[in-house]
Every structure is written in structure tokens, then in C-alpha cells.
Amino acid sequence: MDEEAAERKSDPVRVHEFPLPGSWGIRLYLLDESANPTGSLKHRMARALFRHAIRCGRIGRNTLVIEATGGNAAVSQAYFARLLDLPFVAVMPRKSSPEKIERIERHGGAVRLVHPPLAIYDEAEKLAGEYGGHYMDYLANGARAVAASGGDDDIGRVLFERLALEGAPAPAWVVMGAGSGTTATMIGRYIRRHGLDTRLAVVDPENSAYFPGWVMESGEYTTGMPSRIEGIGRPRIEPSFDIAVVDLVVPVPDAASLAAMRFLYETTGLHGGGSTGTNLWGAFLMVAKMRREGRRGAVATLICDDGDLYRDTYYSDAWLQKKNFDLAPNLERLREFIATGELAR
Incomplete structure (x- = not known):
């Protein structure tokens, strides 16, 4: 067995399905990168x-x-x-x-x-x-390094191969946040290289440059402010981000990201961090969009890292209060979404 095959066999990462109502005809898959040895993608x-x-x-x-x-x-x-x-x-x-x-x-x-x-x-x-x-x-x-290495370093390849192993169709949307932009770029390039009928939505937290840069159709944009969602959001558009392989960029309020992170844990027991919440909120938006359009199919996103890393911050009610985060309104929106299938930006 060669090195690449051995790594794939021993890879602990798995795909989870978020429990959406079966009558919707839409399935939501989450590739759990928190299972990696260092706990993140x-x-x-x-x-x-x-x-x-x-x-x-x-x-x-x-x-x-x-x-x-x-x-x-x-x-x-x-x-x-x-x-x-x-x-x-x-x-x-x-x-x-x-x-x-x-x-x-x-x-x-x-x-x-x-x-x-x-x-x-x-x-x-x-x-x-x-x-x-x-x-x-x-x-x-x-x-550049991921493209040169390929194999199981390429998250695009990993995502689509794991979905195929689960018997899932190629998703209508993949949703991914951007920090360095590498993960989103590799997924977008994989989609285009293989001619898939899948679109890539990048979700962007507050204070980040990717959404305003997208709106202005600029590969160079700066905000001068840090993101509060660890792992994603940058004050500038980083060199590793290829805007040409992205179909949509969606801004996500930080309180919505943290509410979705908490909602995931309450609903499934899966313990992701704040960037996972940003991904999930964006995935829910794409599910709602597909329902409005009368489409069936699948949406896919990632659990980016282990929520236990944030037990004293994002999962701490005292920390949230100190930072003036009120998650209740967005948690209620998510409960209404599961009941009605409707969620607006």
C-alpha cells in the first residue's frame, strides 16, 4: 500500500448529516475536520x-x-x-x-x-x-503548497470523495469561510477542474475584506479591523484566495455565527467552533434558497475545528455577555427555519 492510500485508510475524518426535515428533499452534509490529529482543517x-x-x-x-x-x-x-x-x-x-x-x-x-x-x-x-x-x-x-502536494492535502478532493463514499450526490452548493482563502480556493478549483454542477459560496464574518472586495469586484481590499470569528475573516484579501473560482460571497453577522455553532451542538451534539457556525449559517441560507426555488439536492460544508478549544470563549455565557453578544434572536430564527424552511439574510 502506498503512502497516500495508507493515509486515506487511516484518516479519522467523517461526514455527518444535519437532520433537516425529510419532506424538503434537501440533505445537508458536514465534513468533520475537527477529527484531525491537531483538531482542525x-x-x-x-x-x-x-x-x-x-x-x-x-x-x-x-x-x-x-x-x-x-x-x-x-x-x-x-x-x-x-x-x-x-x-x-x-x-x-x-x-x-x-x-x-x-x-x-x-x-x-x-x-x-x-x-x-x-x-x-x-x-x-x-x-x-x-x-x-x-x-x-x-x-x-x-x-500553492496544497496544489503541489495534492492527495489528502487537497480538501476539495477529500470532501467530494467522502461524499461519494456516503452515497451522496454532488452538492448543489458547498459553503466555506475564508481565512487565508486556501480551503475555499482548493474546493473551487476542484469543482471547476472536474466540471461539477456545484457552486461555491464563501461566507464572511464581520470586519473581513472578502465580502466588500467581492461586491467591488476587487482582488485588493482592506478593512483594517480584525475578525472576531477565529480562523476566518481577514482585514485584507489574502494572496491564496482565488476570487475567480467563487460563485457567491455572503456576509454573516458574528452573533449569527455563534448562534449557529450553539444550535449545531444543541441539535446534534457536534462540537464545532465559531467558523463552523459561520459555515452552518451560510449552509442554512443556501438550503432556504433551494427551497424557494423548488429545488432538491444537497448542500455541504465543514466542521472546521473542535469546539472544546473555545469552552472559555464562544461556549461561555459569561464571555458572550462580556462581549455584548445576544444569541437569542438568531437562535429563534434557526428554530423557525427548521420549522418553516425560511431564512433570510
Whole structure:
């Protein structure tokens, strides 16, 4: 058995179906990327980045690997660096939470804290130059690395192959949030490469550049503000995002994202984070759209990471109150949606 076949056989990721009313004739599938060893969909991209950098000669024995982020991308890269016995440093904003730092250190990574937050990118480049290391820069290089690696690093291939194994039809819509833009781009390219009758909707949280950039038909747009939904939403449109493979971009209020995340847990017991909630709200919008159009079929999206990572934030009522989030109105909208099939933006 070759390496790729062995990985596919041992891959823990599974597809779940959200319980929509059977009379609608629409099925909603969720690929659970939280089951990856590092608990998020960034696991595949980290593997692709290491494979690509090694093949290109940018990483060798004892090379210091550096990344500029404090999120799931750094956790996954720390994991692979440890497997390869390589030193790893995550350059993070000084105000990063102790929980984020602990997750990286748990996998053997080190942390460099800097201020202001946007200085992390210059600091990562500086470290790489000083120590002869390699700055991964997943925001710029993620899509290129995944395209070069292919196989189970390509989330588009994984999604459609897993749906086929479940006996599901090719979905009418795939819904995906964008952080670096790599995941959405790979799904969109897979759809077009295989000539599928599937459309890609990108969902965008508050303060992010992707929706306004889409409206203005611009590949360059900045908001200057951070997203409150970890893992997605960027103040600029990142180089890994290919707007040409996207059919629709939908803004999702942050309170709606968190309500959908809670609704998923209450309804199914599946424990996703805030970006999963953004995906799910967008998927519900596409289901409602299909019902208005009298269409049957399927919609697919992802559980992006493990909700347990957010037990002290998104799943904490005290934290939500402190941040002035009121989820009740949107939770009621979701309950009405399941009863009526109607959900407006």
C-alpha cells in the first residue's frame, strides 16, 4: 500500500448529516475536520506546506521553521515540526491568550510575542533571516503548497470523495469561510477542474475584506479591523484566495455565527467552533434558497475545528455577555427555519 492510500485508510475524518426535515428533499452534509490529529482543517494545509518546503529544498535537517499566527495553523505546524524533529517558532501578537500559547507549546513549539499585532509578519521574516530558518507564510503559500502536494492535502478532493463514499450526490452548493482563502480556493478549483454542477459560496464574518472586495469586484481590499470569528475573516484579501473560482460571497453577522455553532451542538451534539457556525449559517441560507426555488439536492460544508478549544470563549455565557453578544434572536430564527424552511439574510 502506498503512502497516500495508507493515509486515506487511516484518516479519522467523517461526514455527518444535519437532520433537516425529510419532506424538503434537501440533505445537508458536514465534513468533520475537527477529527484531525491537531483538531482542525489546518492540519492538511500544514502537512502540504512541510511537504512542499522539503521538496523545494527550503527545509532540511535542523531548519528552524517559523510561522506568523497564533491560531490553528501554528498548532498544526508545531505538530508536524515535532514529527520531523525540527525546531518551530510561532510569532504571535502579545495579547494572545494563554490557551493559544499552551496549544502550540504542547506540540513542542516555541512562541515569540510581539506588538503591535500586524508586526508578526515582519518579525517572522526577520527571525528567518537571522537564524537561516524558513518562514512558512501560510497566508501567501498555502494554496500553492496544497496544489503541489495534492492527495489528502487537497480538501476539495477529500470532501467530494467522502461524499461519494456516503452515497451522496454532488452538492448543489458547498459553503466555506475564508481565512487565508486556501480551503475555499482548493474546493473551487476542484469543482471547476472536474466540471461539477456545484457552486461555491464563501461566507464572511464581520470586519473581513472578502465580502466588500467581492461586491467591488476587487482582488485588493482592506478593512483594517480584525475578525472576531477565529480562523476566518481577514482585514485584507489574502494572496491564496482565488476570487475567480467563487460563485457567491455572503456576509454573516458574528452573533449569527455563534448562534449557529450553539444550535449545531444543541441539535446534534457536534462540537464545532465559531467558523463552523459561520459555515452552518451560510449552509442554512443556501438550503432556504433551494427551497424557494423548488429545488432538491444537497448542500455541504465543514466542521472546521473542535469546539472544546473555545469552552472559555464562544461556549461561555459569561464571555458572550462580556462581549455584548445576544444569541437569542438568531437562535429563534434557526428554530423557525427548521420549522418553516425560511431564512433570510
